[in-house]
Amino acid sequence: MKIMNRALLAAAALGGALPAHAQEAMSLDEKVNSVFAQFTGPFVSLIFAPLPGTSFPWIVLWLVVAASVFTIYFSFVQLRYFGHSISLVKGDYSDPNDAGEVSHFQALATALSGTVGLGNIAGVAVAVGIGGPGATFWMILAGLLGMASKFTECTLGVKYRNEYPDGTVSGGPMYYISKGFKERGLPGGGALAILFSVFCILGALGGGNMFQANQAHAQIAGIVGDYPGWITGLVFAAVVFAVIVGGIKSIANVTEKVVPFMGILYVGAALIILIVNYDKIGWAFGQIFAGAFTGLGVAGGFVGALIQGFKRAAFSNEAGVGSAAIAHSAVRTKEPITEGFVSLLEPLIDTVVICTMTALVITISGQLIFDAETGQYVLNEAGNAIATEGGVGGVALTSAAFGASISWFPYLLAIAVVLFAFSTMISWSYYGLKAWTYLFGEGKTAELIFKIIFCVFIVIGAAASLGPVIDFSDAAIFAMAVVNITALYFLMSIVREELRSYSARLASGEIRKFAH
């Protein structure tokens, strides 16, 4: 929130120097923001309502309980089948005659390109900025537990996908909810699938679109100087339009190749910073563990750290949300559960590895103001977040943390943020489209209408201030999780049967590695 507030203040200070049309443009941004906040407020309040008598949002408990239930129900599948998951991704169990089909690796990489992005850069900074380093502990725990949620939903995603006569596929929670409920003779599957689709469209427009556009604009404005958000929004919308409507695959292809490279570069830079500051790593982990249970002075104490950690982890790895089930359903496999095994690596890579690295870099960078005498973090003037060097938050905090060790890194990070945002938008445009076509039927006109709406929301997201956008993004994504997890509870026994059958055949040698 601070990023945009600062941006607005800076713009106000520069107001005298700006031409009249620019000033009008700023008021347009504010108008967009005000209308947007007005429309989304009640929805956001409902999703984040605290449990009676506490400040703990019920939705966070919902996600954690679900991930814990799946972990126990499948007897810690994320630990028992971790090695097998790696073998599947390596292609050890892939039939060479199926070469040319979507591989496990490709399905995982595609799903990761939709999740690894701003959640890992800006989201972690928001979590650590508000909840302190202790939020990292809860983020890691949520990531580890979330692996079981991902396993459950992606297995069902492949099992109940639609395969059309022309060879294309459509899958995701809306399909497994409607088909799975019908198969088990449960009522309400159709209604739940429709509800999920509605929330998925909102999630695609919120977290998968506006949040990305918003943070990309903040990052660009931080480097080139402040300017109206709608300009960034229009440029992004034009490029996304060219890809998803115009079918200009070359842009998407370039992005799909550059984004993994950027991801590796990001992790590499974080590793270098950690190696250079190896003497502080022990201290940073100390802060993470101490902060997890005491809060170390952050707003809301350790509960504040816990809420932030769980919230940001869920927003980053999307475990239980159902989006990954859409992405993973395209894989070609005779065993749906194999995709479940592969998908459980997603929260591990996204949250346990990448988010933790971001959090460690921010912690050891000294950007969070820490009072060594009291052993507590110092709060900002508003008292709602930790005070930082330069008063930055969100993606600007991550940028400053990396910049403290590698001076030119903020420029590279700006490029990475823009590319991550773009890649996530392309992924979510597909998730939203699948929900849209589930509701309105497959057809060129229906698809075009959604794609145009998606592009309009890019402009709105870039123009609105971070507060309402981040709240709506979270709310829409978590609303998907409400429906998806409800359905998963009813359908998880199907996954357990699949797991039993598969593990028995794996043990007997019926399922074995192919010699490559």
Next chain:
Amino acid sequence: MTTKLVIGTDGEGSGDRALSFATDLAKRIGDCELLVAYVIEWSPYSFQTAEENAQRHKRREEEISTAMERVVSPAVAALKEAGLAASGVVRHGDVANTLNNICETEGGHQIIVCRSSEGGITKRIFGSSTANLVMSATVPVTVIG
């Protein structure tokens, strides 16, 4: 015993030279079967968008049918016209590994390929498919210039 020759073709002019060499060799051997193989370069570790993934099966079928129609079937027909026993196969994968795998699976005795048409940075970094095949093949390889 029937000798089986696997001909790796890329559908270019040099592939025709490999075919004519194989035809000549097969006639000299006598009891010989020819297998025309076309490998579509593909990696399971490439990156694709969700939409591309959803359409991948359809695209794969189209790629196989196009390659079969334009490259493999005409080559097989020409070999049969020359009085030889011939069949064709199209596969996706790394060209060198896949050709060798086809040869092993089909019980081939020799692989005949033309010189690679790859160039530039790819060839310098990864080596050409032909060079990789020569280095890794488990059967004799004849390279036609």
